[in-house]
Amino acid sequence: MAQFLHASKTGQSLQAATAKTDAAPGLLQRLRAFYLRSDAAKGYTLLSPVMITMGLLLAAPLFLLVLYSFWTQTGLAIDQTPTLERYRDVVGKQSYIDIFWRSIQTSGLVTLVTVGLAYPMAYYVAFGVKKYKFVWLILLTIPFWTSYLLRVFSWKVILGYNGVINSGLTNLGVIQEPLEFLLYNQTAVIITLAHAYAAFAILPIYVSLEKIDRTLLEAAADLGDGAWSRFWRVTFPLSMPGVIGAAVLIFVPTTGDYVTPAMVGGPSGQMIANIIQVQFLKIGNWPLGAALALSAMAGVAILVILFSTAMRLAARSIR
Amino acid sequence: MSKKAPRPASRMGDPGRLLAGFALLYLVFLYGPVLFLPIFSFNDSIFVAFPLKGFTTKWYEQAFADEDMINALVASLQVGAIVAVASTILGMFGAKAITRYRVPGQSAVMAMIMLPLFIPEIILGISLLILLNALGIDLGLPVVVIGHIMLCTPFAMAVLSSRLEGFDRSLEEASLDLGETPWMTFWRVTFPLAAPGIISSLLLTFIVSFDEFLLSFFLTNQQPTLPVYIWSQLRFPNKLPSVLAMGAIILLASCLLVVLAEWVRQLGTSDRKVGLA
Structure with a gap:
């Protein structure tokens, strides 16, 4: 209930704000309303900073590590042909x-x-x-x-x-x-x-x-x-x-x-x-x-x- | 049924006393070895050996006169402060998301965020090194900060989500009902x-960053952090006493910060219980 009241309130103010600038306020408003009603969307918005950080600093490096293990190095040159050597x-x-x-x-x-x-x-x-x-x-x-x-x-x-x-x-x-x-x-x-x-x-x-x-x-x-x-x-x-x-x-x-x-x-x-x-x-x-x-x-x-x-x-x- | 059979678990008798003795010995085992650092840091001899020669504070003076060591200390303090703030902010967003919303795939997301705690640091170090190399980014303190944020965020998440789980979410709903915006709420x-959780997250992530060695070892360039500097000095026997002195200060400071962090966290929870009772 609280969230519904709250959602409609910000929805309106958003409509007022976007009506001036955007050509399709109806669509935006509906998207906004969907967003405010969806736990998943709000949750993932809040999670996005930490997920992007971990993706960049943990997942990407580990992925590169796996790639590297299939490459060959001679001197300073890296040969990127995949190999199990x-x-x-x-x-x-x-x-x-x-x-x-x-x-x-x-x-x-x-x-x-x-x-x-x-x-x-x-x-x-x-x-x-x-x-x-x-x-x-x-x-x-x-x-x-x-x-x-x-x-x-x-x-x-x-x-x-x-x-x-x-x-x-x-x-x-x-x-x-x-x-x-x-x-x-x-x-x-x-x-x-x-x-x-x-x-x-x-x-x-x-x-x-x-x-x-x-x-x-x-x-x-x-x-x-x-x-x-x-x-x-x-x-x-x-x-x-x-x-x-x-x-x-x-x-x-x-x-x-x-x-x-x-x-x-x-x-x-x-x-x-x-x-x-x-x-x-x-x-x-x-x-x-x-x-x-x-x-x-x-x-x-x-x-x-x-x-x-x-x-x-x-x-x-x-x- | 015989009278003595149902003995409650709370009264353990003799095995209980044996256990208590073991527990004390365990504490000695846990803390004893570390005590040698402060003991020898006051010993008036360049050699870390018995018998003790006499009391001196000159190793502390030497440590603080060592410009490289002070620079490393300052570097570590700066890195730790930035990392603590950044990872606590990241952890706060993340903890709010997983405690307030039903996020699909939550356990997978949490597993990814907590992963650094379960991967050997050497793997984290080499893979970050590969990433930086691929992106053409130079090594140095900014990169150390980035690596530490990755390492410390799981700690912040753990501390903050247990804190946010602990309090009544109807308080937030009431605020929204009464017309506050989400941001003001x-x-x-x-x-x-959440303040006690935030404070303890700041303190704990600071300590983790400040004491972290291996990632920094891979990611530092000219300016070392304090642990990396200490590592580089261990080869020189004449530097050992001043390393002991600095080490003793660090150990004492970390212990105080941990106790403070845990105390703040507990203080917060008992206040809350009293307040809502």
């Missing part, structure tokens, strides 16, 4: 395959550690905390917003040859020589990523735990389930969407992480993003870099779909 | 009610 280059080179699997392995372990540690934490906030839940949630999300670069950097300070652990242990007389295995390897990457992404896992798990109907737990208890089997048969399966969400939210960005392997990974800890960066900023073979990036994304997407399907089936089988 | 009803 770049993908053949990627799949044919063993070192790329190795780095891809190492990235998957690293991210898989990071996801496991992070979700494993975050679950009890989220459980505590959802079920254990009565007062100040809000304070806990803020405390757990602050690191998410603080500088990723600096959080990774602090691990370099901790694990370094003359870093916190080595100088601390030497100082205490526990070790004579600094431990060299702390930094510049895959383990350092896993520790650093698990810490850097800790905040990502808690919220999705917390949300799914918080949503669980408490009467279901009471029902399970009434029917004689103990605390443990109640958790295993009711709480855990119902929190599965949060666990899967958290796992995907960690796995996907960590497979594509550049900063951590570059800063603490050393040669043996390099991941897929590092070789993509080299192709783009150092060697300058953009078509190959594009093919590398897209193959990796496709590979990760397939693994994520397989994983979440498997997890959903597993959760169903518990019940 | 937005300005006098929607805007004040």
